[in-house]
Amino acid sequence: MLTQRPRGTTDLLPGEVERWQAAEETIRSVFRRYHYGEIRTPVFEHTELFARGVGESTDIVSKEMYTFLDRGERSLTLRPEGTAGVVRAYVENKLYGNPGLTKLYYIEAMFRYEKPQKGRERQFHQYGCEVLGADHPAVDAEVITLNVHLLRTLGLQDLHVELNSVGCGVCRPAHKARMIAALTPHRHELCRDCQQRLDRNPLRIFDCKNEHCQAVLRTSGAPTILEALCDDCRAHFSSVREMLESIGTAYEVNDRLVRGLDYYTRTAWEITVPSYGTVAGGGRYNGLVAMIGGPETPGIGFAGGMERALMLLAEQGRDLRAPTGLDVFVTVADEAGEPMAMRLLQDLRAAGVTADRDYLGRSLKAQFKAADREAAKFVAIIGETEVQQGSVSLKDLQSGEQVALPVSDIVSYLAEKVGVQS
């Protein structure tokens, strides 16, 4: 047990972690271009926030949360998703008092008790954003475009946007009544989950993976939510579509794409890759801020899994930036070289050059081997001779060329060779 990490967790080791850093940098730079600010919320929140903000009836809340009592007997939960915490912070810090839109993004660890499998961990990571304060369809079109832009900049290919509108508090109750009327005579033909959905939230029957339920939906004449939109929702949806077209963001309408909870309104989308599945998804949630106790505020956002995106990138043969090796490996030929070697190492690092050395007192040959293993670009050799002559021998490991330089020139020479701006 002591040497085994908990199920569903990962150690990110040097080598792999560079891929994550590159992905995170890309994600941050794209969000910055759209004028988003980063937010970091607590890893745990009051359980009630997720019960309300994610929804009691969801799998996340009913089956997958890491919930515990702290020493003061408060029920706390490790965050299973990003939106609830961000919206809570928006309300608590009164960000709605700021003029204009609030545009926030995050890249954070999330926790869900799920059966671990490839690409699905119990501690996993999501990037995502929330835009609060406007219902304008231009926001929807821009956020969807940003979602695609971000994945494309990471290097993902073959991305498809599936788009739908899930209506609002005006059109959804009428749609619900029509679904119940159409499906109740076929109740016994639905799967057990869908029989429950029929009572609580019939819209989510569109979500069922069961072929038979989908067939019942088709033959019963139950309308899709898209067919039942009120005039305002219909106008909003067609504006979103027009704006996506003027930006040049391709999409397909998928009228079976639903988000079942009451506070989800209007635009919903998923970004999918054929033969792989969904890589990110988002939607509008005009009811959420008020539901957790803030002022009526429209909102929209998306989220995607880091592990999933990185796995797909590798599958598509698109590796992120290769890990950078050492610029310089300083070999110490003998004890007399120690002071000069230590000084040189620090001067190199201060100048922005990546440098390391051998600390095990190994032979020069073994040190050269270590330099090779670390993929160092240069090897500096320092020993008694170098100290006496005030010069350092430098070997370029790619060309094999060797030069001796005055010790005072070595830092600026290497800084220029490895392209460091001082």
Ligand SMILES: [Zn+2]
């Ligand atoms: Zn509506």
Ligand SMILES: [Zn+2]
């Ligand atoms: Zn079903």
